[in-house]
Amino acid sequence: MRRLVQVLFWSVISAAFIGPGTVTTAASAGARHGASLLWALVFSTLACLVLQEASARLTIVSGRDLGQAIRTQFSRGAVGLLVPGFVLCAVVLGCAAYEAGNILGGVAGAALGTDLPRAWLTAAVGALAFVLLWLGSTRSVSRILGCLVAVMGLAFIVTAVRLQPAPLGLIRGGLLPSLPEGSSLLAIGLVGTTVVPYNLFLGSGIARGQKLGDLRFGLGVAIVLGGLISMGVLVVGMAVEPPLAFAALAEALGARVGGWAELAFAFGLLGAGLSSAITAPLAAAVTARSLFEDGGAGRDEGRPSWGERSWRYRGVWLLVLLTGIGFGLAEVRPIPAIILAQALNGLLLPFVAVFLLLVVNDARLMGRAGLNGPVSNSAMCVVVAVTVLLGSLNATRAVVSATGLPMPGEGRLLTFAAVIVLVLALPVGRALRARRAP
Secondary structure (H helix, E strand, O other): OHHHHHHHHHHHHHHHHOOHHHHHHHHHHHHHHOOOOHHHHHHHHHHHHHHHHHHHHHHHHHOOOHHHHHHHHOOOOOHHHHHHHHHHHHHHHHHHHHHHHHHHHHHHHHHOOOOOOHHHHHHHHHHHHHHHHHHOOHHHHHHHHHHHHHHHHHHHHHHHHHHOOOHHHHHHHHHOOOOOOOOHHHHHHHHHHHOOHHHHHHHHHOOOOOOHHHHHHHHHHHHHHHHHHHHHHHHHHOOOOOOOOHHHHHHHHHHHHOHHHHHHHHHHHHHHHHHHHHHHHHHHHHHHHHHHOOOOOOEEOOEEOOOOOOHHHHHHHHHHHHHHHHHHHOOOOHHHHHHHHHHHHHHHHHHHHHHHHHHOOOHHHHHHHHOOOHHHHHHHHHHHHHHHHHHHHHHHHHHHHHHOOOOOOHHHHHHHHHHHHHHHHHHHHHHHHHHHOO
């Protein structure tokens, strides 16, 4: 029973990354490239487990969450302002990008079952999220929405099994990394939608009072189940003709499982969008508080300066929420916007992962017994290297496209991205040695 409670407790992490972004990006990958990008979901599921375990272990061993640890590590001079400020901007920007996808995805789910104008649906979803955030009554509602998402996930898993995809194709796509022409944006998007940067701060913040063994079991089961659902979405996407449309995806579910699956998709997509529309602004506000809270010394109208009802805390989540509502009211096409948002978070992930790698290797913070071991460090370094490689590949492609120069071949782009990884490895390696020194 205790282990089951741990799985339910840590399912908040998997529920946070199974949103409209996961459905859209994974299904688009399947529709466009079949099973060839399945490896990105396998990698990102393992990467999510490695990084989330490290962020939670940091809190258990040191008593500080990730934001507090970063602030402690970089507290001197101008760096003491620049590093926390950079991390905050990266997380808030990432949350704002996610929020755009959350609102657009939630509205798309609602639109599958109603003929109401999208502007009205956007206003309704945004207003409901605002009220719940303002009142702070989000936990019970999120549980209900999480149940809708779970039913949607079940529909995808059942459909994926009934499609009976070729086992050898799935094994090849899951174990042999490849980047078909035009797939690099989707590949980094699959990583960004699973290893969510703000989830690292969220997981670190809720780990207080946990036991390390229970933490690893509950977190491992929850994340692996979430990864399997994401893989099921990709397999179902293989049955849809590109370009992907939510209506076509719902029809694919209904045709192979039954009408209940089509309805479950509509409600699940709405539930995932609304639930994530609450989580992303809250995560941005929690991150800001952990980076800049003054321990309650500052006061604002008789409350702590970063209390949940303070203008600073509410201002951060309101900024993120308004960004999502703005994209919805602008009637941005949801699927391209959601894929771009996931790719943006994939670009931001390496920065947060590097900071996490540094703090869990600090002997003063973790103690000699709590330092990352060789296996954990190797796994984290591989995660950082792959995310930097994919991010550099997309950034280079964007720069070349913007300048109007002829696009180099995929081999040259990969070589250039690998050089960037090697150049960045030198300063990171020196910083690790300095922090581990007794």
